[in-house]
Amino acid sequence: MDTLRVLIVDDEDDFRETIVKRLNARKIQSEGAASGVKALEVLKDKDFDVIVLDVKMPDMDGIETLRHIKKLKPETEVIMLTGHASVEFGLKGMQLGAFDYVMKPAPLNELLDTIGQAYNKKRGLIH
Amino acid sequence: MERNYRKLWWQHCLAIIGFSVIPLLIVNYSLYKLFDRIYTEKVMDSLRSEVENRRDSIDLFFRERIAQLYTIANTNTFQQMTDEGYLNRIFEIMHAKSDSYMDIGVIDNEGRHLAYVGPYYEMLKQVNYKNEFWFNAVKANGLYISDIFMGFRKVPHFIIAVMVREKNTSWILRVTINLKNIDDIVQKAWAGTLSDAFIVNKKNVLQTRPRFGGNFLEVPAFPEYMSDSLKSHPYPDYSATVATKLERVTYSGMDAFFAAVPIDSTKWILVIKENPDEILTPLAKGQHWMLLLTAAGLAIIATGAALFTNTLINRIKETDRENDTNSDMLLQANKMIALSKMAAGIAHEVNNPLASIAEKAGWLKDLLAEEDIAGSANFAEFNESVDKIEQHVARARKIIHNLLGFARRMEPAKEKINVNNLLDETAGFLENEARYVNIRIDKQYEDNVPVITSDLSQIQQVVLNLLNNAIDAIGHDGTVTVSSHYHEKTSEVEINVADTGKGIAENDLNKIFDPFFTTKEVGKGTGLGLSISYSIIEKLGGKMKVQSKVGKGTVFTILLPKH
Ligand SMILES: Nc1ncnc2c1ncn2[C@@H]1O[C@H](COP(=O)(O)OP(=O)(O)O)[C@@H](O)[C@H]1O
Numbered sequence: 001m002d003t004l005r006v007l008i009v010d011d012e013d014d015f016r017e018t019i020v021k022r023l024n025a026r027k028i029q030s031e032g033a034a035s036g037v038k039a040l041e042v043l044k045d046k047d048f049d050v051i052v053l054d055v056k057m058p059d060m061d062g063i064e065t066l067r068h069i070k071k072l073k074p075e076t077e078v079i080m081l082t083g084h085a086s087v088e089f090g091l092k093g094m095q096l097g098a099f100d101y102v103m104k105p106a107p108l109n110e111l112l113d114t115i116g117q118a119y120n121k122k123r124g125l126i127h
Numbered sequence: 128m129e130r131n132y133r134k135l136w137w138q139h140c141l142a143i144i145g146f147s148v149i150p151l152l153i154v155n156y157s158l159y160k161l162f163d164r165i166y167t168e169k170v171m172d173s174l175r176s177e178v179e180n181r182r183d184s185i186d187l188f189f190r191e192r193i194a195q196l197y198t199i200a201n202t203n204t205f206q207q208m209t210d211e212g213y214l215n216r217i218f219e220i221m222h223a224k225s226d227s228y229m230d231i232g233v234i235d236n237e238g239r240h241l242a243y244v245g246p247y248y249e250m251l252k253q254v255n256y257k258n259e260f261w262f263n264a265v266k267a268n269g270l271y272i273s274d275i276f277m278g279f280r281k282v283p284h285f286i287i288a289v290m291v292r293e294k295n296t297s298w299i300l301r302v303t304i305n306l307k308n309i310d311d312i313v314q315k316a317w318a319g320t321l322s323d324a325f326i327v328n329k330k331n332v333l334q335t336r337p338r339f340g341g342n343f344l345e346v347p348a349f350p351e352y353m354s355d356s357l358k359s360h361p362y363p364d365y366s367a368t369v370a371t372k373l374e375r376v377t378y379s380g381m382d383a384f385f386a387a388v389p390i391d392s393t394k395w396i397l398v399i400k401e402n403p404d405e406i407l408t409p410l411a412k413g414q415h416w417m418l419l420l421t422a423a424g425l426a427i428i429a430t431g432a433a434l435f436t437n438t439l440i441n442r443i444k445e446t447d448r449e450n451d452t453n454s455d456m457l458l459q460a461n462k463m464i465a466l467s468k469m470a471a472g473i474a475h476e477v478n479n480p481l482a483s484i485a486e487k488a489g490w491l492k493d494l495l496a497e498e499d500i501a502g503s504a505n506f507a508e509f510n511e512s513v514d515k516i517e518q519h520v521a522r523a524r525k526i527i528h529n530l531l532g533f534a535r536r537m538e539p540a541k542e543k544i545n546v547n548n549l550l551d552e553t554a555g556f557l558e559n560e561a562r563y564v565n566i567r568i569d570k571q572y573e574d575n576v577p578v579i580t581s582d583l584s585q586i587q588q589v590v591l592n593l594l595n596n597a598i599d600a601i602g603h604d605g606t607v608t609v610s611s612h613y614h615e616k617t618s619e620v621e622i623n624v625a626d627t628g629k630g631i632a633e634n635d636l637n638k639i640f641d642p643f644f645t646t647k648e649v650g651k652g653t654g655l656g657l658s659i660s661y662s663i664i665e666k667l668g669g670k671m672k673v674q675s676k677v678g679k680g681t682v683f684t685i686l687l688p689k690h
Contacts, residue, residue: 012479012482012483014483014486014487015479015482015483015486018483018486018487018489018490019486021490021493022486022489022490022493025493056475103528104478104479104482105478105481105482105484105485105486105520105524107485107489107521108486108489
C-alpha cells in the first residue's frame, strides 16, 4: 500500500507546523505550505493524496487556491478548513469539488477521520 | 424625542382661528362700515328735507304776512288808515284770519305814530319813531322784519313794517306779530324725545325758545348737568349759514347732528338738532346684531378649531407612538447586526490562536505517549496539564461556535414542523434536570395547532433557551408551563413559556433582549441567550414578547407565522 501523502496549506505557522509534525508521527507523510501560491508551487513537482486547505489566507484565499488545484491536479482530494463557521465557504468549496469541510479548531481525530475518508475515496477512484 | 403636544395644540388651534377669524372680522367690519355710511347718509338726507320743509313753512308764514300788509297798505289810503276807527276795523278783519297779529300802527314820514290799534294804546300812541333803527331801515328798504324782542309787553314778538308811497309822500304800516305761530312751526321739528329745533338771528341770538338749549335772546347752548353745577357748552354758531348745512358735531360729551338753513324772507337761521342715539337706533340695533353674530361665529370657529385640533393631535400622538415602537424595533435589529458582525470578527481572530494552541497541546500529548518520557518523574503532571489545556480549548471552541452560530447569516431552513412535538421533545431534554431541583414542567398543548413551515433547530434553540432561563429564574420548587395555541384569524402559532420564578424588574424589562445583558453571576450567564432568540424569531418572521411580575413569575410569548 502507498503511504498517504498530505499537504497542509495554512498561513498560521504554529498550527501548520504542529499538524505536519503530528501527522508525520502517525506515519502520514505530510508537508506544509504557508500560502496558496506556495502550495501550487509544491504541487508542480509533487503529488499528494489529500490537501487540507484553509479558507482564509492572505493573497490567495482557499476558494481561489482550490480552483487552481482542481485544474492542476483534479484527482487530488481537498478538505476545506473553515475558520468562520461559515457553512457558505465550506459548501462553496464542495461545489467546486472539495471533498468536505472541517471547522477549525477541530480535534486531530476528526481531521484524521476526514482525511482517511478522502483518501479512501481517492483510492476507490484510482483502483 | 418627546413632542410638546400642548404647544402643538395651541399653535395649530391659533393658526386655524387666526386664519378664519381675521377674514370674518374684515368682512364684518367693512359691512358694518358700509351699512353705517349708507344709513348715516339716509339720516342726513331726511334731516335735510326736514329742515328745508320747516324753513319753507316759516317762509310761507312770513310771505303771507308781508303780502297781507302790502295789500292792506296799498288798497287803503293814508287818510283812511290814520282814522283809528277805520284801522280798528281792518285790524279786526286781519285778526279774524290770524291771531298772530298783536297790534297795528300807522307812522308818517316823520316818525309820528298817527294811528294805533292794540293793547298799549296809551303807551305807544305818543311815541315818535324817527330815531329808531327800524324806522330808518324801513325807509331805506321798504320792508323791515325785526328780530325778536320783549318790548314793553314782556312777550317775545317781532314787528313787520312796510313803507307805502302815496303821491309825493310816504307812510309806514307796522304790525306786531306774536311769536307763537313760528314757535309752533319750529316745535313741530321736535320729532324725537331728544331732538331740538330753534331759530337764531345773524348775531347767534335765539329767536325761539329751544327745547333744551337756552331761552329767548340767549346764545344757544347745550346744558350739561354736573353734580354740583350746571355748565353749558355753546352750540356751534350757525348764524353765518348761507345754504343748507348738515353736520355731526361731537365735542365735550355732546354728540349731535345739526342741520341749519337760512330763512329767505328773514335774516334768521333755522337749526335742527338731532340726537344720533335716537335717529341711529336701527343702526345701533344692526350693530348689536352684527356683534352678536360675530361673537357666535367666533365661538363656532373656536369650538371647531379645538375639536379638529384634538382629532389631529390624537392622530399625531398615535403615529408617534407607532414610530417609537418601530424605531425601538429598528434599534434592536441594528444592535443585532452590529453585534453579529463583532461576534464574527472576534470568533475569527480568536480561532486561529486557539487552533494553534490545540495543535501544540496535541503534539505534546503525542510526545508524552512515547515511552521514554513516560518514565519521567513528572509524567503524570505533564499529562494532566496537557489534558486540562485540551479541555479548556474545547470549552473555548464551544463558546466560539456559539458566537458564530449567532453570527451565522444562514437562510433559515423551511421544514414542516409539528409544534407540539417540538415542544415536547425540547422539554424532554430538561425534564431530568428540572426534576432534580423539584421543578415540574407542565404541558398544555392545544390540539388544533397546525403543522408550520419554519426552521426546527432554530426554534428548538429558542425554546431550550427560554426553558433554561425559566428553570434558572425559579431556582428550585416551582412550575414551568409550556403551552401552545393557534390564532386562526392571523394564522399564527403562539408558544408560551411561563414560570413561577422571581420575575423581572420593570427597569430591566426593556433590556433583557439586549446582547450581554445578564443578571446572572459572572461565568454563569452570557446575556446572549435572549438577544439571539429574539433575532432568530424575528428572522423567522415571528414576534417575541415578555410579561413579568416581580415575585410572581414571567411569561415569554413567541408568535410564529404558519408559513
Ligand atoms: N424567565 C425569566 N425570569 C426572570 N428573569 C429572566 C428570565 N429570562 C431571562 N431573564 C433575565 O434576562 C437576562 C438575560 O437573559 P439571557 O439573554 O438569556 O442571558 P443569560 O441567561 O445568559 O443571562 C437574565 O440574566 C435574567 O436576568
